[in-house]
Amino acid sequence: MSKTVLISGASSGFGALTARALADTGHVVYAGMRDLNGRNATAAADAKQYASEHRVDLRPVELDVSSEASTQQAVDTAIGEQGRLDVLIHNAGHMVTGPAEAFTPEQLAELYDTNVLGTQRLNRAALPKLREQQDGLLLWVGSSSTRGGTPPYLAPYFAAKAAMDALAQSYALEVSRFGIETTIVVPGAFTHGTNHFAHSGSPADADVMAAYETKYAGLMAQVSQKLAELEPAWADVAEVAKAIVTVVGTEKGRRPFRVHIDPSDDGSVVVNAVADRVRAELLRRIGLEDLLHPAA
Numbered sequence: 001m002s003k004t005v006l007i008s009g010a011s012s013g014f015g016a017l018t019a020r021a022l023a024d025t026g027h028v029v030y031a032g033m034r035d036l037n038g039r040n041a042t043a044a045a046d047a048k049q050y051a052s053e054h055r056v057d058l059r060p061v062e063l064d065v066s067s068e069a070s071t072q073q074a075v076d077t078a079i080g081e082q083g084r085l086d087v088l089i090h091n092a093g094h095m096v097t098g099p100a101e102a103f104t105p106e107q108l109a110e111l112y113d114t115n116v117l118g119t120q121r122l123n124r125a126a127l128p129k130l131r132e133q134q135d136g137l138l139l140w141v142g143s144s145s146t147r148g149g150t151p152p153y154l155a156p157y158f159a160a161k162a163a164m165d166a167l168a169q170s171y172a173l174e175v176s177r178f179g180i181e182t183t184i185v186v187p188g189a190f191t192h193g194t195n196h197f198a199h200s201g202s203p204a205d206a207d208v209m210a211a212y213e214t215k216y217a218g219l220m221a222q223v224s225q226k227l228a229e230l231e232p233a234w235a236d237v238a239e240v241a242k243a244i245v246t247v248v249g250t251e252k253g254r255r256p257f258r259v260h261i262d263p264s265d266d267g268s269v270v271v272n273a274v275a276d277r278v279r280a281e282l283l284r285r286i287g288l289e290d291l292l293h294p295a296a
Contacts, residue, residue: 020056075129092114
């Protein structure tokens with residue numbers, strides 16, 4: 001059955017691949033991206049061309065997750081044109097690299113605004129409709145860094161993704177009685193096929209950066225090289241999009257809470273399995289087992 005999907009951060013990487021894959025499957029996809037008439041004009045045009053050439057329903061929509069007005073307008077557009085919203089995909093994100101101390105608090109706040117607060121703005125815009133429908137899927141694109149092995153010089157990004165993951169886990173319990181389901185998709189450190197590393201931000205404090213270079217010279221290059229070496233030749237970012245398509249197409253009530261796509265195997269599969277089991281056990285002990293699944 002065709003579903004109405006809204007995805008944030010769909011101009012490139014996981015977002016663009018997922019938007020196209022879902023449209024190919026027959027869903028109506030609103031590909032959210034900011035500044036449709038400016039920096040992402042080419043991405044929007046490419047999406048429209050893809051829709052025309054493949055005869056699918058893929059619609060670029062203005063969506064800046066840092067703006068409450070923009071998130072509300074994107075949600076209103078999808079619901080206004082389709083009458084409902086079935087799937088909300090939290091994919092927008094930004095990465096920074098460098099020693100944690102060299103980032104200003106303002107830089108961390110900006111990063112959290114995109115990676116964490118942006119999901120809150122979207123949820124507040126979309127959940128009233130999903131609660132009214134007593135149906136829907138919140139799908140969060142997380143990161144294996146939240147519980148896998150983590151190299152240095154990525155701390156602000158890791159912290160933001162961990163915050164988003166924690167928010168997703170709590171939301172899952174709080175919306176389940178409204179019939180709303182949750183899945184967290186957990187990609188590993190793909191070094192090819194996305195712009196995460198290429199477009200990553202840098203610390204603002206050059207003096208602190210210089211101080212760290214006296215002890216950690218070339219560290220980020222080393223981390224990037226070693227992560228690339230860990231990534232098997234068959235690793236393909238398109239597998240993330242395929243996993244999301246599978247989740248969306250799975251019958252309600254049977255969707256997995258968490259799905260990993262981590263070819264480099266950083267350990268997050270093992271740690272998340274334990275953490276999710278402990279979480280479920282606690283809910284059973286306090287009589288809230290029903291929150292682990294969406295109400296019928």
